[in-house]
Amino acid sequence: MPVLTRLIPSPLFVEIRPGALDALAGVLADQRLSTAGRIAVAISNGSGAKLRQRLEPQLPKADWYRVEDGTLDAAVRLAEQMRGGHYDVLVGMGGGKIIDAAKYAAARVGLPLVAVATNLAHDGLCSPVSSLDNDAGRGSYGVPSPIGILVDLDVVRQAPLRFVASGIGDIVSNISACADWELSHRETGEAVDGLAVAMARSAGENILRHPGALPDQDLLTALAEALVLSGIAMNITGSTRPSSGACHEISHALDVLYPKRSAQHGEQVGLGAAFASHLRGERELTRLIVDCLRTHGLPVTADQLGFSEAEFTDAVHYAPNTRPGRFTILEHLDLSPTAIRDAYADYVQAVNR
Missing domain, CATH: 1.20.1090.10 (Dehydroquinate synthase-like - alpha domain)
Known part of the structure; x- marks a missing residue:
């Protein structure tokens, strides 16, 4: 019997619109990713840190982790910091480097990842690959792709x-x-x-x-x-x-x-x-x-x-x-x-x- 269909790995949800960031908490709850609010959020020192002030009231039970850069070491540190946190989901918020580090860390600790992009610099936003700097230069690491994508066009418009x-x-x-x-x-x-x-x-x-x-x-x-x-x-x-x-x-x-x-x-x-x-x-x-x-x-x-x-x-x-x-x-x-x-x-x- 021929195979008539195939399953395509894809995000559970994709939100691309102005103001999408204000719906983050609701989206996580609606998609049953985190109804209790046990969320880890990985942010950069730049755009992500600025958005933390805006989002903390919406995510009162979230733990926030700063990711220094897009290196393998930073991704491993993030994974180690999250161990034992009993989180439902990791939210990677920032540019491509932070999202790549978050993808790797989420895979390492077995958490689903929601990618919140603050710019649109490359297609790592939804890919099954993390590109991370290491001692040999830069490596590509296979990881599960994000379970959700959120792009607030108002935020993206403020990026360089x-x-x-x-x-x-x-x-x-x-x-x-x-x-x-x-x-x-x-x-x-x-x-x-x-x-x-x-x-x-x-x-x-x-x-x-x-x-x-x-x-x-x-x-x-x-x-x-x-x-x-x-x-x-x-x-x-x-x-x-x-x-x-x-x-x-x-x-x-x-x-x-x-x-x-x-x-x-x-x-x-x-x-x-x-x-x-x-x-x-x-x-x-x-x-x-x-x-x-x-x-x-x-x-x-x-x-x-x-x-x-x-x-x-x-x-x-x-x-x-x-x-x-x-x-x-x-x-x-x-x-x-x-x-x-x-x-x-x-x-x-x-x-x-």
Whole structure:
């Protein structure tokens, strides 16, 4: 008998609207996550700390934990601090680093996580992965995805515009990542999950062609929804494949080689997506990505990120080492440093026409 359906891991609830934060306590109770109010809240020293004053009256029984940064050590400390607390749920409140640390800590102590985003910098909001800095640079750790997502657009609008624009770079890179996945299918026979591709690519295309400008509410809403869909696409396939190809390999290489100088994740993967599309010979797509990045003030060349041509060449050459076993246009072409430098020069000439 054929299998007629499949279960898709997804959040129990998603709230994306202005003023959503004021409904947090009610949502937790309505969803029966914490009717007694036994809640742990992980916050940053920045935006999360400011919101604590606003939310404490709504969450009188909550315990608040400050997370210093997005490191593995900080995530482990958070888990240890929560042990024995008999909580119903952990709420991770802040930017991507805090939510990633909270996802890891929740998995370590066996708590469901509700992610409350104060910016939209990348698709970790709903993904089954925590990206945390460690002694070797940065690692990706498999974790359960959040059981709930809450995005207050009024709060997001107050975040630095650069952080929100970074989310645009990250979500648009899905298009390049899916193209790399399909390339791998043609060249190596790697299985492709069509539903995951449809969701991830649709999310990217929606932002790529959205006519709005930041911080317009329509675009913020579309971006938040796209980031959630991207996370669900990763849940469907059980890996980051729908949203991570050569674009992310290049970004990870910049993080490894130049850890003190790396830019926002979305800024790096946006440039990586444009360059990877150029390498695949997709001239129209490259132009669309570059135009989208420029519209939202994102870098489209290495020097705009603060890297020289030689440094970017070294990063692209090193990039396949960051994801052993993943096949993208970089592994397919297997370019020498000289060939990468020439290809990048062609790319720069093309985008500056």
